[in-house]
Amino acid sequence: MNASAHDLAAQLPPEFTLGVATAAFQIEGALDEDGRGPSGWDVFAATPGSIVNDHSPAIACDHYHRMPEDVALMKELGIDSYRFSLSWPRIQPGGSGPVNPKGLDFYDRLIDLLLANGISPMATLYHWDTPLELDEAGGWMNRDTAYRLGEFAAIAAAAYGDRVARWVTINEPATVSANGYMLGVHSPGEAHMLKALPSVHHQLLGHGLAMQALRAAKVPGEIGLTNVYSPMVPASGNPLDKVSAGLMDMAQNRLYADPVLLGKYPDAIRAATFFSSFSPSGEDMELISQPLDFYGLNYYMPTRVAAGPGEGTVPKGMAEAMGNDLNGGGSGTPFHIQSFPDTEITAYGWPIKPDYMAVALAEMAERYPDLPPVYITEGGASFEDLEIHDADGRLIVPDERRVRYLAEHIGAAIEATSPGGSAESIELRGYYVWSLLDNFEWSAGYKQQFGLIHVDRDTMARTPKASFYWLRELMAARKQRAATGGEPVPAAGGGAESAREAANVEGTAGGAAPDAAGTAAG
Ligand code: BGC
Numbered sequence: 001m002n003a004s005a006h007d008l009a010a011q012l013p014p015e016f017t018l019g020v021a022t023a024a025f026q027i028e029g030a031l032d033e034d035g036r037g038p039s040g041w042d043v044f045a046a047t048p049g050s051i052v053n054d055h056s057p058a059i060a061c062d063h064y065h066r067m068p069e070d071v072a073l074m075k076e077l078g079i080d081s082y083r084f085s086l087s088w089p090r091i092q093p094g095g096s097g098p099v100n101p102k103g104l105d106f107y108d109r110l111i112d113l114l115l116a117n118g119i120s121p122m123a124t125l126y127h128w129d130t131p132l133e134l135d136e137a138g139g140w141m142n143r144d145t146a147y148r149l150g151e152f153a154a155i156a157a158a159a160y161g162d163r164v165a166r167w168v169t170i171n172e173p174a175t176v177s178a179n180g181y182m183l184g185v186h187s188p189g190e191a192h193m194l195k196a197l198p199s200v201h202h203q204l205l206g207h208g209l210a211m212q213a214l215r216a217a218k219v220p221g222e223i224g225l226t227n228v229y230s231p232m233v234p235a236s237g238n239p240l241d242k243v244s245a246g247l248m249d250m251a252q253n254r255l256y257a258d259p260v261l262l263g264k265y266p267d268a269i270r271a272a273t274f275f276s277s278f279s280p281s282g283e284d285m286e287l288i289s290q291p292l293d294f295y296g297l298n299y300y301m302p303t304r305v306a307a308g309p310g311e312g313t314v315p316k317g318m319a320e321a322m323g324n325d326l327n328g329g330g331s332g333t334p335f336h337i338q339s340f341p342d343t344e345i346t347a348y349g350w351p352i353k354p355d356y357m358a359v360a361l362a363e364m365a366e367r368y369p370d371l372p373p374v375y376i377t378e379g380g381a382s383f384e385d386l387e388i389h390d391a392d393g394r395l396i397v398p399d400e401r402r403v404r405y406l407a408e409h410i411g412a413a414i415e416a417t418s419p420g421g422s423a424e425s426i427e428l429r430g431y432y433v434w435s436l437l438d439n440f441e442w443s444a445g446y447k448q449q450f451g452l453i454h455v456d457r458d459t460m461a462r463t464p465k466a467s468f469y470w471l472r473e474l475m476a477a478r479k480q481r482a483a484t485g486g487e488p489v490p491a492a493g494g495g496a497e498s499a500r501e502a503a504n505v506e507g508t509a510g511g512a513a514p515d516a517a518g519t520a521a522g
Contacts, residue, residue, distance in 0.1 A: 004407045005470055009477035010486065011414050017120075017430030018410075018475065019081035020074065020452065021378050023127035023171070025057060026439040028087060030064035034102035037093025040135035041128065044187035052323035055445025061437045062460045067110055070436065073453060073462060075117040078475035081165065082119050083377060083432045084110065085127035088152055091159075095131030096148050104159050111163050120165040122377075122432070124226070125153055125210055127171040128180075128187070128442075135188045140181065140199035140206075150209030157217035164221045168296050168377060169210040172228045173203035174256045185322065185443055197269075197278050204259050208287030215290075226296030226377045227256045230303045231359045232509035235338050240307035242509070244335035248305045249509035254367075261368040263289035294429065296377035297364065299409070302356035302508065303337055310336030318349035323443045346381040346405075348448050354408035356508075358416035361423035363510035373427040376413055380434035381405040382441065382448035385465065397454045397465035406433060406467060433471065437462070 012018075025041050044050055045057050063070055074082055088095065090103035107123075114121050126149055134145050153169065175186070181199040184191035192199075207225045214223050232249040234241040247268075254266045263285050264270075312319060314337045340351045357379075364371055381402055388396045410431050415421050417428035438451035446457060452468040455461070480486075 004403075005473040006477045008407055008411055008414075009474055009481055011411060011418075012478055013414070013418075013428075014482070015429070016414070017080045017375065018471070018478075019079050019083055019119075019122065019430060019432040020077070020436040020471075021083035021122075021432040021434050022063075022436050022439065023085040023124065023129075024087035024090070025060070025085075025127070025129040026435075026441070027061040027063040027437055028090075029057070029059040029062045031058055033064065034090075034106070035093060035100040036087065036103060037089040037095075037100075038132040039087075039089045039129040040132055040139060040187040041130075043132060043135075044189050047189070050189065050323075051443055052321075052445040052447045055440070055447070057440045059460070060440045061455050063437070064106065066460065066462075067106070068113060069462065071110070071113045071117060071119070073464070073468075074114075074119055074436065076464075077452075077468065077472050078479070079119060079471070081122055081430065081432070082114055082436075083122040083124065083166075083168070085124035085129075085171065086156055087129055088126065089129060089131040092152055092155060093131065095134035095145075096151065099155055107160060111160055115163060121160075121163065122166040122168065122375075123156070123160065123164045124168040124171050125149065125156060126169065126206070128176060130187070139188050139190075140176065140202045141190075141192075141196070143198075143202050143205070146202045146206035146209055149206035150213045153210035153213035154217060157214050157219050161214070161217050161219035161221070164219065166294070166375075167214055167219065167221055167223045169207040169214075169223070169225045170203055171226045171296075171377075172298060173200065173207070174228055174252055176203060178252070179443075194272075200255060201278065201280055201284070204256070204288045205284055207260070208284070208290060211290050211292075212287060222293035224292045224294040224296050224372070224375070225260065226298055227253075227260075228298040228300070228378075229253055229257070229360045229364065230299075230301060231356050231363060233302050233304045233340075233356075234509065235304050235306035238307065241305065244307045245305040245509040247335065248303060252303075253510075257364075257368070259285065259288045260292070261289070261295070261371065292372045294373045294375055295364075295371060296375050297360070298378035298434075299357050299360050299376060299413075300379065300381075301350040302340075302353050302359065304340050304351070305335055305509075306338050307335050309333050310338065312336065315339045315349055317345075321348045321444060321448060323445065323447070347384050348382050348444070350381070352381065352405060354405075354412040357409045357412040358422050359508055359510070361413060361416045361426055361428070363508065365423040365425045367510065371426060373429045374417075375429050376431040378432055378434040379406070379409050380450045382444075382450050385449065385454065387454070395454065395456075395463045397463060399465045399467050402452075402465070402467040403470045406471070 177199045179186035181196035232245040234245040344352045385399045416423040417426045435450045437453050438449040438455045441448040454463040
């Protein structure tokens, strides 16, 4: 384990940012305190049956009361940057109108404490906790919510603009639309299926308006948004599987990235809108495609897609882990997600494929020639961690699989974007580990744990896991190298082709990897 931290330290480019990420609703708790207003997620989570074991976010990690302790842990880690989200209902309880001074004050203290400890703040404006009043007025199906996000951005800029190093306007609009408005397995629990398209456009417009507000306030920090990206891999060379993977690619990746980076929706979406009333104006598209300072990319896994309904829309274990029966009545779906053969999976059932981290970056580079610098704004894995007690009763969490996941994914991202790598044109600026703490994992409650730090659900005691110590060692090794003038080690591989060959990955819908026909396994 130590060796890999040192090897990785040698590969890190000198200015590379390493950080950890969280989101307000997943860690803060204190939902009814100090003037916070309710969010749609408060109501959704309180509805019996929506969250695994009906777990409650009411306390989460109690971060609202333990923030200084958590910043001290980050200081101990030695990370460069912390990505957190501003709770919209804590700062502006009704989603419009008056602000809550105590809410503003919480993030003021957080930001100051981070800076005092040499940690640069990356603030996400919207990480899913929509103020309830806005959800009741239609949430993201209502265009007005986009304007409200713009207004919230102006409030945040005035309060923290002088100190925030990086702004993320919205986090993973794809997950909000797919889970919240198409399938109804996240707040606000609506299952509009294809009729959910306005929620996509309104979130992207909200990003544009938030960006406009931040620019108008002349914040010195960099501004971007975060999209999740999953390379779509046809399950076989069968043309129907390829078409299915292409459709998934469009629905989950391109639908959210093309408008921002190319200024237009994918052709297939525009063709579909022929049958609906959805037709975005040129003005909207200009707002959505304003130049970004950086692009935030969350990578967790690739997705293997096959034609036909299969046994369910997603593999059984995955559907159960999410806490929702995604497969209920799903026999009518035109395609489905399959497991990768012979592949290790996380507790969520997600395939562990670090080589596809490189594919994700290569596809992004290929599709978007004007891609701005990239931060991997999230990456990590949930496992059922082993919990051991030593002779003195102290908890030890040897989460070696998480260490391996992080080391391999960070390594793959750096290698792919180094000279000769498959995505060498990308300026990769950093990687944020999801997540600092075991936290409230949305519909999976506390069942899926991604933390570098274990949180005791009864006492809220924090116990750093092996992965915490590994990251601490990585940071220390990098610092040591910088002090002794250690030269970064060049990435392995002799050119884009050999990097792909070395990765030996199946072809994807994006075409950055070898064609599926040759390598498909099923
Ligand atoms: C989200 C996080 C979430 C993580 C793991 C991302 O989709 O931004 O809030 O906890 O993935 O599921």
